[in-house]
Amino acid sequence: MILKSQVEWALHCCAILAGLPEGRYLSTKALAEFHGLPKEYLSKALQSLSQAGLVHTTLGPSGGYRLAKAPAELTFLDIVEAVEGKARTFVCTNIRANNPCRAPGYCESTPCAVARIMWEADEAWREKLRNVRLSDLIEILSKEIPADLMKRTFGWVLERAG
Amino acid sequence: MILKSQVEWALHCCAILAGLPEGRYLSTKALAEFHGLPKEYLSKALQSLSQAGLVHTTLGPSGGYRLAKAPAELTFLDIVEAVEGKARTFVCTNIRANNPCRAPGYCESTPCAVARIMWEADEAWREKLRNVRLSDLIEILSKEIPADLMKRTFGWVLERAG
DNA sequence: CAAAATAGGGATATTTGTTATCCTTAATAG
DNA sequence: CTATTAAGGATAACAAATATCCCTATTTTG
Ligand code: SF4
Ligand code: SF4
Numbered sequence: 591m592i593l594k595s596q597v598e599w600a601l602h603c604c605a606i607l608a609g610l611p612e613g614r615y616l617s618t619k620a621l622a623e624f625h626g627l628p629k630e631y632l633s634k635a636l637q638s639l640s641q642a643g644l645v646h647t648t649l650g651p652s653g654g655y656r657l658a659k660a661p662a663e664l665t666f667l668d669i670v671e672a673v674e675g676k677a678r679t680f681v682c683t684n685i686r687a688n689n690p691c692r693a694p695g696y697c698e699s700t701p702c703a704v705a706r707i708m709w710e711a712d713e714a715w716r717e718k719l720r721n722v723r724l725s726d727l728i729e730i731l732s733k734e735i736p737a738d739l740m741k742r743t744f745g746w747v748l749e750r751a752g
Numbered sequence: 753m754i755l756k757s758q759v760e761w762a763l764h765c766c767a768i769l770a771g772l773p774e775g776r777y778l779s780t781k782a783l784a785e786f787h788g789l790p791k792e793y794l795s796k797a798l799q800s801l802s803q804a805g806l807v808h809t810t811l812g813p814s815g816g817y818r819l820a821k822a823p824a825e826l827t828f829l830d831i832v833e834a835v836e837g838k839a840r841t842f843v844c845t846n847i848r849a850n851n852p853c854r855a856p857g858y859c860e861s862t863p864c865a866v867a868r869i870m871w872e873a874d875e876a877w878r879e880k881l882r883n884v885r886l887s888d889l890i891e892i893l894s895k896e897i898p899a900d901l902m903k904r905t906f907g908w909v910l911e912r913a914g
Numbered sequence: 915c916a917a918a919a920t921a922g923g924g925a926t927a928t929t930t931g932t933t934a935t936c937c938t939t940a941a942t943a944g
Numbered sequence: 945c946t947a948t949t950a951a952g953g954a955t956a957a958c959a960a961a962t963a964t965c966c967c968t969a970t971t972t973t974g
Contacts, residue, residue, distance in 0.1 A: 592931095593753050593842050593870075596963065601866050602847060617920065626850025630755035631963050637922065651919040666869060680755050685764060687955025688788030691904035702890040704763050707753075707828060711880035729965085730865040742853035752920090754959065754960095756932065793934050798953065813948040829922025914943090914949090 596673045596724050597637040599627055601727075603636065606668055607645065607746060608661040612749055615647070617651025617654035620750040635673050643674035661728055667719035679715075680708035758835045759855035760795040763791060763853050763889075766831055770823040770890050770908060771805065772913055777809070782912040795872065804834035823890055829881035841877075842870035863903025 603621050610616055618636055622629035636655055639645045646658045657664065681703040686698065701709075732740065765783050772778055776787055784791035799818055801807045819826065830842065834888045843866040848860065863871075 591753055591755050591836055591841055592839070595843075595845060596843060596872075596961090597842070598847065598866070598881075605866070615920095619920085624851065625847045627847065628963060630965075633921075633962095634923095640921080648971075649920050649922090649969075650973085652972060653920045653970085655921090663861075668871075674753055677754070679753055680759070681762060683758075685760065685787045689786065689901075689905060689906050691901060693901075698813075698896075703889055703896065704760070704767070707884050707889065707930060708882075711828075713875050714880040715873050715877035718876040719772060719869075722869050727865055727869065734865065738849075739853060741807065744803060746853050758933090777949095778926095781949085790934060792936075795950075798950090802950080809947050809950060810942075811940075811951090812944090814943065815949045816943085901953090 591679065593670070593674060596632075596638070597670055599625065599632055600623040600635045600639055600673045601666070603609045603632075604639070604644070604657065604664065604724055605727055605731065606747060607655060607657050608724055609747065610656055611748070613656075614751040615652065615654035615656050616751050618748060620654070620747070624746070637674045639669070642668070644668055644672055654752055657724075661725035662723050664724040665720050666724070666727075667716055669724075670719055671716075678709055680705065680712060682684050688706075753841065755832070755836055758794075759799070762797045762801055762831050762835045763793055763828070765794075765817075766801070766806070766819065766826065766886055767889055767893065768909060769817060770820050770886055771909065772818055773910075775818075776913040776914050777818050777883055778815065778877050778909060782816070782909070797891070800835045800883055804830065814868055814874065816914055817887075825889035826886040827882050828884045828886075828889075829878055831897070832881055833878075833885075840871055842867065842874060889891035905914045 604624055606621065606624065608618060618629055618633045621627075621636070622632045625632070636645070642646055642653070644664060646654045646660055647653065647655055682701060686702055688707075764787055768783065779789055780795045783789075783798070784794045788795070798807070799913060802809055802817070806820055806826060807817045809815065809817055827856065844863060846866055
């Protein structure tokens, strides 16, 4: 069970978009080139972000993506769920229904303990992601990434931002 | 990203094995019949449990599986990792290495903040599973499952346990 | 207005992972 | 010896992730 690579891509793209000046947009082409990713496929991830309302888009030359909210209002969970979906990672196929000892008509009303425990763990994962904001990431990165690389990257993006 | 159905199977099988009297074994055939699962494929899940040292096996007629430890010494994480693997659910493909602004030889020593945050969430999921013991599950089930069904199930298993 | 660039989305191929079956081997109980 | 079992290799069927291609509507730029 491994998350799609689109999750990684989306997180990185959001980090870049967070550094974009107010009112400017960055295209799929630029984001793909910057990360060395296939443009057409990265586009699908960005469309997921768009459908989830996390980013805003414009068409035409100088078009592209910008964040729809402030980085402090965007959580990791928002981004992860946008591309990975909101479905729980443990699916119950109700195999207890096959127990040959059960009365024929007998039907459990509630999900059994196995499923509930697995879902709690799933929720713990989500809760952790919910408590990290995009702004938290930016803060960490700004401390860890060398100043000159940060500056060059910022310049690279601005040259291409419409 | 969805866990394999083998995870559900393994958890259910362990729950059944936990009710097995000391020194007796239950075969793949019985476990598959009880849960309505394909015997050959369930066998792969049980082999995973065996390789992880969670269950003990014997060969021959009256052979099969029993738990290798007391239910209080077996956690959900043990079982989940036995079939699903211990690898983290977020894999980092190091796309930051493609940043065209980086100096050619520049190489990050540590995983970036994105990966660390995702791995923390993964660890929170595992921590939750680590804190639930198989004995906890049995306790909950014994309260929730009707006494007569419990009794019939127990009898069904004993009839087939070698 | 015309041309170029863009996001959106449908269709489709490729690759990988999951699910499932089959068969052989070695061990064990009766 | 015979029947039964776990272990594991080989392989097929199926589903999901990854990737590419192409068409459309929209918008900026010239
Ligand atoms: S996890 Fe629980 S609810 Fe889901 S199939 Fe198993 S017994 Fe049923
Ligand atoms: S998550 Fe971090 S370490 Fe992993 S590829 Fe992205 S930037 Fe690199």
